[in-house]
Amino acid sequence: MNQKIQFTLNGKSTTMEAPTHRLLLDLLRDEIGLTGTKEGCGTGDCGACTVLMNGKPVNSCLVLSGELEGASIVTIEGLKIGPELDAVQNAFVRDGGAQCGYCTPGMLMMSKALLDENSNPTEDDIRFALSGNLCRCTGYAKIIQAVQDAAAMIRSKNVQ
Numbered sequence: 001m002n003q004k005i006q007f008t009l010n011g012k013s014t015t016m017e018a019p020t021h022r023l024l025l026d027l028l029r030d031e032i033g034l035t036g037t038k039e040g041c042g043t044g045d046c047g048a049c050t051v052l053m054n055g056k057p058v059n060s061c062l063v064l065s066g067e068l069e070g071a072s073i074v075t076i077e078g079l080k081i082g083p084e085l086d087a088v089q090n091a092f093v094r095d096g097g098a099q100c101g102y103c104t105p106g107m108l109m110m111s112k113a114l115l116d117e118n119s120n121p122t123e124d125d126i127r128f129a130l131s132g133n134l135c136r137c138t139g140y141a142k143i144i145q146a147v148q149d150a151a152a153m154i155r156s157k158n159v160q
């Protein structure tokens with residue numbers, strides 16, 4: 001049965017109808033056309049589908065439409081502010097933190113969540129935060145470097 005859902009998506013109030021058991025990942029990609037969020041495993045194991053829900057990272061393949069009422073969702077498409085890339089996006093580009101790019105939206109959203117809470121993470125903090133996000137290409141070193149560089153960028157902006 002379809003249910004009317006109202007939520008905020010990338011800063012915009014959104015109203016739609018969907019079955020309560022429809023997955024957020026499928027809503028985003030198939031109904032709304034935001035295909036930046038990727039499906040890897042579909043079972044909560046790879047992190048490719050990570051989005052922010054009320055500021056916290058979630059696997060969108062595990063969130064049901066019925067849970068969305070009143071929530072604020074931010075996807076990779078909402079990370080950029082106007083023409084400006086987010087610090088973490090800039091750092092991934094500069095440091096080569098992406099190769100095929102399939103895991104990258106999830107990595108970026110998880111990194112954003114970490115840096116929103118802690119702009120001075122240790123390498124262990126970063127590795128722990130990203131431990132649920134799998135990458136088959138990069139070997140992780142450049143991803144970790146990119147998050148460290150994004151953190152430094154954020155801290156330098158905060159002291160200006």
Ligand code: FES
Nearest residue numbers: 040041042047061
């Ligand atoms: S697709 Fe959601 S965790 Fe893998």
Ligand code: FES
Nearest residue numbers: 099100135136137
């Ligand atoms: S860059 Fe290819 S899976 Fe991570």
